[in-house]
Amino acid sequence: MRPYRATPIDKPVDSGEFVYGYLIAYEGYSFIFSYKDKKGFIHSFIEVHPETVGQQIGKVCHYTKKEIYGGMTMRSRDGLRKYTVTYSDIFCRWYLKGLGKAWEEPQTKWNNYEIIIGKEN
Numbered sequence: 001m002r003p004y005r006a007t008p009i010d011k012p013v014d015s016g017e018f019v020y021g022y023l024i025a026y027e028g029y030s031f032i033f034s035y036k037d038k039k040g041f042i043h044s045f046i047e048v049h050p051e052t053v054g055q056q057i058g059k060v061c062h063y064t065k066k067e068i069y070g071g072m073t074m075r076s077r078d079g080l081r082k083y084t085v086t087y088s089d090i091f092c093r094w095y096l097k098g099l100g101k102a103w104e105e106p107q108t109k110w111n112n113y114e115i116i117i118g119k120e121n
Contacts, residue, residue, distance in 0.1 A: 002055055002056045002057065003020055003021060003022060003034075003055075003056050004020070004021065004022060004023040004032060004053055004054065004055050004056065004069075005018040005019065005020045005032075005053075005054055005056070005069055006018060006019060006023075006030065006032055006048035006049060006050075006052045006053040006054070007019075007048060007049050007052040008046050008047070008048055008049075009046075009047040009048055009049060013049050013051065013052055018052075019032045019034075019044070019046050019048065020032070020034065021033050021034030021044065021046075022034065023053060023055075025050070025053075028050070029047060029050075030047070030048050030049070030050040030053055031045055031046060031047050031048065032044075032045075032046050032048050032053075033045045033046075054069035054070040054071045054072065055069060055070045055087075056068070056069055057069065057070060057085065057094045058094075068085060069085070070085050070086070070087055070094065071084065071085060071086075072084070072085045073085075073099070074096065081098060082098070082099040082100070083096035083097060083098055083099060084096070084097050084099060085097075
């Protein structure tokens with residue numbers, strides 16, 4: 001299972017502060033918990049804003065090690081196209097959904113794209 005990230009409930013949604021770990025969603029509430037040791041003890045259990053939850057789906061490239069999470073905004077290296085990282089329940093895979101246009105790129109080679117920091121659309 002891939003880890004998740006989300007904004008804690010005590011922080012503003014747009015704060016950019018995240019906690020990382022695994023997701024528990026129950027009756028409209030979302031929690032992130034993380035394992036810190038090999039014995040499996042849970043060292044943190046934090047309630048988060050459900051709308052900020054995103055699952056890690058990979059890394060942009062091997063040398064930068066920047067992680068990609070569902071819902072992030074990305075752009076092509078040439079800067080001409082912007083996308084949102086979206087999951088398809090029909091095809092059971094992640095893809096890039098074009099912003100402002102009707103194009104999609106169902107690919108997993110993330111190194112041709114870069115993460116746009118912030119909520120720039």
